[in-house]
Amino acid sequence: MARVLMKGCEAIAEAAVRAGCRFFAGYPITPQNEIPEYFARRLPEVGGTFVQGESEVASVNMVYGAASAGTRSMTSSSSPGVALKSEGISYCAAARIPIVYANISRGGPGVGAIQPAQQDYFQATRASGNGGFEMLVLAPSTVQEAVDLTYAAFDYADRDRNPVLILADGVIGTMMEPVELPPMKTDEEIAAIKASKAKWACTGHRLDYANRAWIQPGQWDTARMQRANEDAAALYASWEKDVQVEEYMVEDAEVVIAAYGVSARIGKSAVDLCRAAGKKVGLIRPITVHPFPYAAFEHINYDVCKGVLDVEMSIPAQLVQDVRMGVKGRCPIETCLCSGGNIMSRESVLKAVDAILAK
Amino acid sequence: METNLCVAGFGGQGVMTLGKFLASATCDATEKNVTFFPSYGAEQRGGTANCFVVISDGMIGAPLGDVMDDLIVMNGPSLSKFLKTLKPGGTLFINSSIVDEKDVDRDDVKVVKAPVTELALDMGNAKVLNVIMLGVYVGYTEVVPPEVVWSTIEHKLGSKPKLLPLNKAAFEKGLELGRAQK
Numbered sequence: 001m002a003r004v005l006m007k008g009c010e011a012i013a014e015a016a017v018r019a020g021c022r023f024f025a026g027y028p029i030t031p032q033n034e035i036p037e038y039f040a041r042r043l044p045e046v047g048g049t050f051v052q053g054e055s056e057v058a059s060v061n062m063v064y065g066a067a068s069a070g071t072r073s074m075t076s077s078s079s080p081g082v083a084l085k086s087e088g089i090s091y092c093a094a095a096r097i098p099i100v101y102a103n104i105s106r107g108g109p110g111v112g113a114i115q116p117a118q119q120d121y122f123q124a125t126r127a128s129g130n131g132g133f134e135m136l137v138l139a140p141s142t143v144q145e146a147v148d149l150t151y152a153a154f155d156y157a158d159r160d161r162n163p164v165l166i167l168a169d170g171v172i173g174t175m176m177e178p179v180e181l182p183p184m185k186t187d188e189e190i191a192a193i194k195a196s197k198a199k200w201a202c203t204g205h206r207l208d209y210a211n212r213a214w215i216q217p218g219q220w221d222t223a224r225m226q227r228a229n230e231d232a233a234a235l236y237a238s239w240e241k242d243v244q245v246e247e248y249m250v251e252d253a254e255v256v257i258a259a260y261g262v263s264a265r266i267g268k269s270a271v272d273l274c275r276a277a278g279k280k281v282g283l284i285r286p287i288t289v290h291p292f293p294y295a296a297f298e299h300i301n302y303d304v305c306k307g308v309l310d311v312e313m314s315i316p317a318q319l320v321q322d323v324r325m326g327v328k329g330r331c332p333i334e335t336c337l338c339s340g341g342n343i344m345s346r347e348s349v350l351k352a353v354d355a356i357l358a359k
Numbered sequence: 360m361e362t363n364l365c366v367a368g369f370g371g372q373g374v375m376t377l378g379k380f381l382a383s384a385t386c387d388a389t390e391k392n393v394t395f396f397p398s399y400g401a402e403q404r405g406g407t408a409n410c411f412v413v414i415s416d417g418m419i420g421a422p423l424g425d426v427m428d429d430l431i432v433m434n435g436p437s438l439s440k441f442l443k444t445l446k447p448g449g450t451l452f453i454n455s456s457i458v459d460e461k462d463v464d465r466d467d468v469k470v471v472k473a474p475v476t477e478l479a480l481d482m483g484n485a486k487v488l489n490v491i492m493l494g495v496y497v498g499y500t501e502v503v504p505p506e507v508v509w510s511t512i513e514h515k516l517g518s519k520p521k522l523l524p525l526n527k528a529a530f531e532k533g534l535e536l537g538r539a540q541k
Contacts, residue, residue: 005379005386005395175422176379176395178386262422269420347425 003178008143009034009076011179012102012166013042015150016074020185020193021100022048023066023073025059027081030114031170032104035076047187056081060088060101067092067099068215070194070201072154076102078170079112079120082128089163090129093232094217096200098157100150102166104173107313107341115341116170118261121318124167125290132229134236137165137290138244139260143177145287151182156242158193160235161200167289169313171262171343236291245293246285249275253282255356256300258323259311260286263344267311270349280304281353284326289319297326307332307356311349315339332356360416362502363424367409367441368433368454373489377431378410380493380512381503385414387514388507394422407436414502429500431492432458433475442468452496454488471499471540478532487529494533499541505534 006014013035016024024043026036036052043050049066053059059075066073077085082103092099103124107117124137136156140146146168153164185193194203202215219225248268250256255274257267264285274281284296300308308327310320317335327333336352338344364381368374375397382395396411411423430445431452432438438458445451447467453460456476463470473495479488490512497508509530516522 003386005383005393171396171422174397176382177419177422178393265419266421268418272418272420343423344421345425346421 003180005176006143006179007034007176008146008168008173009104010038011143011147011181012076012150012168012173013038014181015147016100016154017042017046017048018182018184019072019151019154020190021072021074021154022046022190023063023071024048024075025051025053025062025066026075026077027053027056027059029078029081031106031116031173032076032078032102034173035102035104056084057087060085061091063099063101064088064092064095064097067097068095068202070197070203072098072100072158072190072193074100074102076104078103079105079123080110082120083123086129090131090133091217092163093129093133093135094131094228095215096161096232097163097215098154098161099163100153100157100166101163102150102168104168104170106170107339113341114170116174116262116313116343117339117341118169118263118313118319119339120167121289121312121314124165125292125322128165133232134290135163135165136160136239136242136288137167139167139287139289140172141261141264141285143172143175144179146172147179147181149287158197162235167261169261239291242288243291243293243295244287245296246283246287247296247299248283248285250282250284250296250299251301252280252304253300254280254304254306255282255353256305256308257281257283257311257349257353258308258319258326259283260289260319263311263313266344266346267349270346270353273346273350274353279353279357286322289322292322292326294322294326297323297328300327300331302330305331306359307334309334309336309349309352309356311336311344311352313338313342313344361419362414362429362500363427364412364414364429364431364496365409365427365441365444366412366431366433367407367437370406370408372408372433373486374408374433375410377489377493378412380490380508380515381496382412383515384503384508384511387511389503391416392419394419396422398423407440409437409441429496431496433488433492434458435462438462450499452492452499454492471495471537473533473536475533479529482525482529482532484525487525490526490529491533491536494530494535495537496533498534498537500537505530
């Protein structure tokens, strides 16, 4: 397969189209505008539909509707726009509707900075809306991985009948990198996917009340509501098998960098530089930030590890809370942080590593 | 082997296009890894724009490094902003039509000069200054073969064949200037 140079946002959109996504609704916001722009051009070519909604709320609810009708559907936004979509996301989770959405995140609460950041970790992994629902949250650190994870996200969403979130930052969204694209699903394959949802989706049913599809984001009956929540909890508990993590030179490491997304690729290049200089440094990179790969932290040799360095483009640090739960007090945890749209500098990572090694 | 390049100038000078042409050529015709990362504010023409291209035989960590191996500056403000990021022994490419070599207050970098604004005007189209500068860069560094870069430009301009002769002349002018300063 020939490689092509693509911008992260466009690559995400193309991967979605190839996965069979045939409906996208969104509303403009930097730095994810290339996603709707790409879909606007691309979806009509494959018989799909693009809508620029009048707002984030309208867009996410259109996606909720299209996915309820069995069509693979997607939306995207950036931090404050994702916050606006949280109502619709929560409804999709409650009604168990499979949608995929991407947050190309920016820096800070409120409107934030338009430059890249990783300030939405808690929002993404803990509460992307009301009601305590959970989602698979996939965090690519290269454009290729953004493609592969987006392609897979639709399968996860359909398998679980649950929203899936692609959590990327503005660097992954706006940078260009060579990618190999996955195969285009054929019209027959897409039709078969839709047909497989007939049991629950509004794909057209007989006038037969018992067999009619119900899209129900909540229950009036307390017993039913509890059962729905128990079913959802059982689903979330089953995700242990879906945990993805990259462990790089961890076993003998005296310092282990913990980072995801763009910070992780910068961290990994710092590991290479350290190793070339004879310093024993490793990396743990969560690919699924939810569920979190706590087990990877069992592979650290705490007899030799002087510290774990949490590297993230967020102030205050957020990922560090999951790192803490993985490390369980077995070694010190330090942080290397930046925020507000400033991009993690490898120099500052190297300095922070040296500071731990010097202890 | 990894090369970190920063290209900086005014919005409208084709800074992003220059970086994208180089990144595309690397992707299309080599086995190397490459990243292109744009950086600009809300401004367009007249604002500042810069981009980073990293070309590497290995995995690329940061798509924008702290230290640049090569720096292309198309205007004065970019020189004062980015010169400090150039590594000792690095190569600075200046648009000598509007960037004064006397303002380069470092003696540990190699300076390659090309009056690309004037040359583009002489060729009858101010817009080709970026293609001339790309030629200078490729001619001097040979980071990717010139014919590969040209075929990428040719492909990208495919819908506007009328522009090809001018761009070809601009690219070749740049190559000649770059090679002459090796």
